[in-house]
Amino acid sequence: MADEVAASDAIAVRRTLGGDRDAYRVLVERHSQTVYRLAYRMMGNRHDAEDVVQESFLRAYQKLKQFAGDANFGTWVYRIAANYAIDRLRQRNTDEARREGPSKSGEDSPGLDPLSQVRDLSPSPERLAGSAQLAEQMKAALAALSPAERTAIVMRHWDGCGIEEIAAVLKSNSNATKNTVFRAVQKLRRAMAPFVERNEARAMGTEG
Amino acid sequence: MKHRTEEELIGYRFGEVNERMEIAAHLEECAECREELARIETVFGALDAMPVPDPGEEYGRRVWQRIAPRLGRRRARWWESQFAPQRLLALGGVVALLILAFVAGRWTKPRIPVRDEADAAKVRERVLVVAVGEHLGRTEMVLMELENAPAGKGQKPINISLTQRRAEDLVEENRLYRQTALNEGDQAMASTLDELERVLLDIANSPEELTPAAFETIRKRIEAQGLLFKVRVVKQGLDERKSNPDAKPAENKSRGTERNKV
Numbered sequence: 512m513a514d515e516v517a518a519s520d521a522i523a524v525r526r527t528l529g530g531d532r533d534a535y536r537v538l539v540e541r542h543s544q545t546v547y548r549l550a551y552r553m554m555g556n557r558h559d560a561e562d563v564v565q566e567s568f569l570r571a572y573q574k575l576k577q578f579a580g581d582a583n584f585g586t587w588v589y590r591i592a593a594n595y596a597i598d599r600l601r602q603r604n605t606d607e608a609r610r611e612g613p614s615k616s617g618e619d620s621p622g623l624d625p626l627s628q629v630r631d632l633s634p635s636p637e638r639l640a641g642s643a644q645l646a647e648q649m650k651a652a653l654a655a656l657s658p659a660e661r662t663a664i665v666m667r668h669w670d671g672c673g674i675e676e677i678a679a680v681l682k683s684n685s686n687a688t689k690n691t692v693f694r695a696v697q698k699l700r701r702a703m704a705p706f707v708e709r710n711e712a713r714a715m716g717t718e719g
Numbered sequence: 720m721k722h723r724t725e726e727e728l729i730g731y732r733f734g735e736v737n738e739r740m741e742i743a744a745h746l747e748e749c750a751e752c753r754e755e756l757a758r759i760e761t762v763f764g765a766l767d768a769m770p771v772p773d774p775g776e777e778y779g780r781r782v783w784q785r786i787a788p789r790l791g792r793r794r795a796r797w798w799e800s801q802f803a804p805q806r807l808l809a810l811g812g813v814v815a816l817l818i819l820a821f822v823a824g825r826w827t828k829p830r831i832p833v834r835d836e837a838d839a840a841k842v843r844e845r846v847l848v849v850a851v852g853e854h855l856g857r858t859e860m861v862l863m864e865l866e867n868a869p870a871g872k873g874q875k876p877i878n879i880s881l882t883q884r885r886a887e888d889l890v891e892e893n894r895l896y897r898q899t900a901l902n903e904g905d906q907a908m909a910s911t912l913d914e915l916e917r918v919l920l921d922i923a924n925s926p927e928e929l930t931p932a933a934f935e936t937i938r939k940r941i942e943a944q945g946l947l948f949k950v951r952v953v954k955q956g957l958d959e960r961k962s963n964p965d966a967k968p969a970e971n972k973s974r975g976t977e978r979n980k981v
Contacts, residue, residue: 515925515933523924532790533894533916537924539786540779540917547778551771561774565786572790649765667733668766674735689735696729700762 600658652702
């Protein structure tokens with residue numbers, strides 16, 4: 512089935528390159544949902560996610576000549592979306608840093624501890640009782656990751672991408688990318704610790 | 720016993736460590752590392768619980784509507800775009816329509832100049848009604864061929880190349896009629912033609928040989944959207960307009976209701 516989709520995509524790409532603009536519609540309609548899921552997980556809100564989806568398909572259209580016919584269009588546009596989303600995240604961080612003054616620097620800077628933001632946001636264990644709070648806490652923890660870490664965990668965990676594929680988006684090498692994935696999980700783990708420990712204590716009956 | 724590091728356990732979870740067998744053996748024996756791995760796993764559980772709002776089934780269509788005006792024309796190799804068979808066919812159709820409209824306009828009311836314009840508009844509409852009716856008839860045939868095609872046996876591929884060629888020709892025609900329907904303010908017809916266009920494009924852009932499963936997907940889509948039914952409803956409306964030219968175009972309530980039912 513995946514082969515057939517890829518073959519059908521290749522035909523649509525050829526037709527688009529031949530000047531049939533509407534053939535591109537098939538590609539947009541077929542891959543929008545996948546790109547949207549990636550974009551939402553990267554950006555954390557619907558509005559930005561939809562922007563990323565539209566911009567990604569526009570960029571893919573403009574670069575279609577560079578698309579190697581033997582590659583998979585779905586994978587290709589997914590990568591364009593990941594690249595664009597990481598740029599948007601970096602831009603967002605820069606804008607926030609500028610607004611908050613010179614003390615806050617860019618991503619991956621040694622002086623910055625993104626987890627501190629999560630800890631500040633952490634509600635007391637009593638307030639973290641249900642899955643909605645869990646999701647909120649995780650959302651804050653994801654937002655506190657650097658753009659590279661967020662991209663790495665989204666692509667690795669949710670979309671099952673290989674390290675090489677993630678490394679291509681991060682413009683990094685395999686070892687550094689593995690480290691980025693590890694750092695992302697570690698930071699999420701620390702941020703979620705109060706909630707997890709509370710649940711474990713409750714499960715073991717030692718709370719109190 | 721030397722415990723495994725957090726990094727090793729996360730790598731193990733993702734299947735990325737070289738010492739996979741050794742770590743698996745260690746986990747068999749070491750309850751503490753198993754617990755540590757379970758704690759790491761809770762992070763992934765929490766990630767999986769994060770919802771992604773469903774943008775809706777029509778999301779792809781909405782994306783297309785937003786970006787289509789911004790795409791601009793791709794510079795095709797000119798001979799491909801200008802002399803593509805379907806374009807020539809459609810162009811021929813439009814030229815024939817214009818000539819017919821012109822001749823019919825001259826023929827019907829040559830001696831009452833003040834009414835010429837209104838009459839010509841009527842004639843144009845009648846020609847459109849006839850032409851779109853024929854187009855829908857041809858489209859109906861293609862859809863029926865697909866719906867009634869025998870199911871494939873096992874994994875034997877199904878060749879749809881003939882239907883595909885017809886779908887390619889119809890796409891171009893369909894686009895012109897949709898645009899005309901929009902210009903004439905016939906939203907109902909434009910909307911059905913839009914739905915048809917998407918399915919025709921799907922057929923035209925499919926590989927010539929489909930597995931039974933892929934073929935079934937296209938067939939189910941035609942069924943799920945009730946396209947054959949919609950085509951017949953619009954066709955029936957056009958037939959009524961042919962026999963009663965003063966009838967309003969298809970924005971009536973009953974048609975809207977029929978469409979919603981499908």
